[in-house]
Amino acid sequence: MSKAQIKEILGEMSLSEKIGQLCQVQPHGRDIDGRIRAGEVGSVINAVGDDAYHFQWLAVEQSRLRIPLLIGRDVIHGFNTIFPIPLGQAASFDPCAVRKAAELAALESATAGVNWTFSPMLDIARDPRWGRIAESFGEDTLLGSIMGCAMVEGYQLAGIAACAKHFVGYGAAEGGRDYSQANITERQLRDTYLPPFQAAVMAGAMSVMTAFNELDGVPMSGHRPLIVDTLKKAWGFDGLVVSDWNSIIEMITHGFARDEAEAAAKALHGGVDMEMASGSFLRHLPLLLESGQIGIEQIDEAVSRVLRIKFELGLFEQPYGRERQMPALAKRLELARSLARDSCVLLKNDGVLPLRDDLQRVAVVGPMADAPGDQLGCWVFDADHGRTTTVLAAIRQRLGEPGVAFEPGLASCRDVGEANFAAAEAAVRGADVAIVCLGEDAGLSGEAHCRAHLGLPGAQARLLEKLAATGTPVVVVLFTGRPLVLAPTLQSAGALLLAWHPGSEGGPAITDLLFGESPSGRLPVSMPRSEGQIPVYYGHKNTGRPPSPNAPSIPSGTPLDPTHFCAAYLDEDHRPLFPFGFGLSYTRFEYDAPQVKNEVVPLNGVLLASVRVTNVGAFSGTETVQLYVRDLCASVTRPVTELKAFKRITLSSGQCETVEFEVPVHHLSFHDAAYHLSVEPGDFHLWLTGDSASGTSVSFRIAPQ
Numbered sequence: 108m109s110k111a112q113i114k115e116i117l118g119e120m121s122l123s124e125k126i127g128q129l130c131q132v133q134p135h136g137r138d139i140d141g142r143i144r145a146g147e148v149g150s151v152i153n154a155v156g157d158d159a160y161h162f163q164w165l166a167v168e169q170s171r172l173r174i175p176l177l178i179g180r181d182v183i184h185g186f187n188t189i190f191p192i193p194l195g196q197a198a199s200f201d202p203c204a205v206r207k208a209a210e211l212a213a214l215e216s217a218t219a220g221v222n223w224t225f226s227p228m229l230d231i232a233r234d235p236r237w238g239r240i241a242e243s244f245g246e247d248t249l250l251g252s253i254m255g256c257a258m259v260e261g262y263q264l265a266g267i268a269a270c271a272k273h274f275v276g277y278g279a280a281e282g283g284r285d286y287s288q289a290n291i292t293e294r295q296l297r298d299t300y301l302p303p304f305q306a307a308v309m310a311g312a313m314s315v316m317t318a319f320n321e322l323d324g325v326p327m328s329g330h331r332p333l334i335v336d337t338l339k340k341a342w343g344f345d346g347l348v349v350s351d352w353n354s355i356i357e358m359i360t361h362g363f364a365r366d367e368a369e370a371a372a373k374a375l376h377g378g379v380d381m382e383m384a385s386g387s388f389l390r391h392l393p394l395l396l397e398s399g400q401i402g403i404e405q406i407d408e409a410v411s412r413v414l415r416i417k418f419e420l421g422l423f424e425q426p427y428g429r430e431r432q433m434p435a436l437a438k439r440l441e442l443a444r445s446l447a448r449d450s451c452v453l454l455k456n457d458g459v460l461p462l463r464d465d466l467q468r469v470a471v472v473g474p475m476a477d478a479p480g481d482q483l484g485c486w487v488f489d490a491d492h493g494r495t496t497t498v499l500a501a502i503r504q505r506l507g508e509p510g511v512a513f514e515p516g517l518a519s520c521r522d523v524g525e526a527n528f529a530a531a532e533a534a535v536r537g538a539d540v541a542i543v544c545l546g547e548d549a550g551l552s553g554e555a556h557c558r559a560h561l562g563l564p565g566a567q568a569r570l571l572e573k574l575a576a577t578g579t580p581v582v583v584v585l586f587t588g589r590p591l592v593l594a595p596t597l598q599s600a601g602a603l604l605l606a607w608h609p610g611s612e613g614g615p616a617i618t619d620l621l622f623g624e625s626p627s628g629r630l631p632v633s634m635p636r637s638e639g640q641i642p643v644y645y646g647h648k649n650t651g652r653p654p655s656p657n658a659p660s661i662p663s664g665t666p667l668d669p670t671h672f673c674a675a676y677l678d679e680d681h682r683p684l685f686p687f688g689f690g691l692s693y694t695r696f697e698y699d700a701p702q703v704k705n706e707v708v709p710l711n712g713v714l715l716a717s718v719r720v721t722n723v724g725a726f727s728g729t730e731t732v733q734l735y736v737r738d739l740c741a742s743v744t745r746p747v748t749e750l751k752a753f754k755r756i757t758l759s760s761g762q763c764e765t766v767e768f769e770v771p772v773h774h775l776s777f778h779d780a781a782y783h784l785s786v787e788p789g790d791f792h793l794w795l796t797g798d799s800a801s802g803t804s805v806s807f808r809i810a811p812q
Contacts, residue, residue: 146170150177159220167426175422182224183486186215188439192484195450195607197244197631200731202257209261223268227258229303233642236283238556241588245631246644252306271307273318289320297778314347328354334378349381356385380409447609447616452628453691459580459601461623470538474517475586484608485553494611501614520548521565552588561592575599627729629690633683645687645799646746650674654681688798694724701795714770718795722758729757735794742780
């Protein structure tokens with residue numbers, strides 16, 4: 108749409124119609140039909156199906172200017188067909204699959220009148236206590252950027268506007284408590300938390316949502332330096348900025364605005380173009396304009412951005428959506444099954460997996476074994492529950508019902524009673540293997556669902572101990588929206604498969620893996636040993652006294668003679684239980700020493716690195732080869748390792764492949780002592796390995812121009 112077209116429409120609009128375009132309302136608000144007819148609504152949130160089409164009809168057939176509506180919905184990891192939670196999707200390290208899943212979710216939601224999704228969530232999350240880590244892509248900036256771009260491309264390929272959220276720092280909520288302040292340094296903000304949003308903008312994301320948190324005393328819905336100066340001006344973002352639910356008037360509670368009028372003024376001045384739900388723009392912008400506290404040019408700029416996205420979506424020509432080719436249901440379910448399979452991470456296997464199809468009797472136990480709603484996870488308002496297949500159902504389909512005994516042991520994940528333990532133990536004693544499905548139900552993760560204690564809820568740990576004591580081999584399948592503290596669980600499990608909340612086809616995907624397909628998921632986030640370690644993440648700083656690999660230990664010195672005083676715990680290992688990038692397969696991959704073709708690389712050059720990987724096990728498998736670097740000395744301290752590239756490869760038993768990488772030197776840039784984004788000449792280490800804590804390094808140097 109040209110600027111002239113927008114200017115023409117703006118010239119025809121009354122003030123109330125302009126302000127209406129900046130208001131997103133709920134479908135059951137007061138006199139919503141009348142407001143839409145009057146042209147005083149720009150968007151409706153959470154209207155689907157007949158309601159969505161009715162509201163759109165009112166806007167384009169009954170209003171004076173016939174401006175179509177944006178119909179927004181939280182389509183987070185699927186619409187009718189549910190895919191793994193985003194944290195699980197990130198574990199696939201497969202952006203192509205993530206893009207396809209987002210496209211399918213957009214296609215399904217479009218049939219219900221939705222044209223705007225509030226996804227992807229790009230918050231870097233390093234605290235598993237935070238409930239919304241489930242919606243994130245984990246702890247790493249590069250992985251989050253790549254997966255976020257894949258989602259943006261998938262949604263918008265299907266004609267649905269993506270929304271990169273939450274801008275910015277929301278994933279660093281203090282103490283893992285939702286909505287809390289985020290204590291982020293300027294350099295961390297620029298190097299860690301902003302890049303996924305910039306990548307999404309470069310990928311064409313049509314909208315960005317502001318976060319609930321404050322940064323350095325300024326709530327994000329009023330943060331002009333970041334929204335206007337960085338997002339809109341420095342990055343050239345010409346799309347729509349929408350507030351999160353009620354986040355504008357919540358600036359009063361923050362203590363940043365005296366009343367609704369001041370909150371509305373600060374939000375508009377701060378760069379917010381559309382208000383979600385709370386209505387302060389509607390109530391106060393006219394008087395703020397009359398009193399000179401805001402200017403008409405600010406309103407016109409925001410309206411222009413709203414109109415632009417509507418034109419880019421083609422809503423003026425096809426307000427009810429265009430005809431789209433929907434894949435057959437079987438194809439949709441196969442994609443859900445494939446992505447769920449690739450998202451599962453095998454954390455332990457003492458040889459009990461894979462299982463044989465000729466087992467005489469399998470015991471399926473645990474509250475998550477037959478919990479179709481809970482295996483979907485959070486944010487699944489529109490799920491078709493008839494499409495969900497549980498682990499119990501899938502194993503029965505594979506082995507036949509007579510060979511499968513089922514005793515849940517607990518009524519739910521949070522059940523603390525032990526009355527049904529005896530029946531579960533009896534079922535397990537008579538079986539060749541026990542498949543024990545444990546974890547968090549869907550209600551224990553997501554927004555405002557934060558946890559201080561990350562062990563298995565309820566009496567699940569006690570149930571597992573009882574089952575392990577029978578002597579029957581135990582395979583734990585763990586359903587969760589976050590990393591849990593797993594050390595006690597590992598002791599009782601012969602194998603542990605981390606399934607996250609895997610979605611509609613979780614049962615068949617898990618069954619595929621249990622009975623032979625080699626797991627390929629890799630952790631997108633570090634797994635803590637205990638809550639006291641948190642935050643624990645791979646890309647930390649070295650400090651001046653890095654911990655010994657053999658910690659914990661009692662330092663032998665004193666403050667007068669600080670021998671062995673280091674950045675560690677006395678009572679816990681400083682390292683994660685499982686590192687970022689970790690995941691087992693049924694086979695084993697052997698890495699040769701990494702090779703750097705050009706050991707001296709110019710500032711404007713490309714680093715060329717390779718490694719030979721061999722499948723030395725008995726099974727075919729997929730490995731994710733990960734490239735990490737470390738800048739050894741710079742004008743500011745740098746992380747001990749940083750992921751810079753990765754590739755998935757599939758090798759049959761005995762097969763080898765040389766995996767090559769080309770990393771432009773500018774990908775090694777960071778914000779220096781003067782906050783300039785640059786690459787500094789100097790010495791680096793490089794690893795090509797299977798996770799962030801293994802492998803041997805090779806050196807290279809970046810030379811001055």
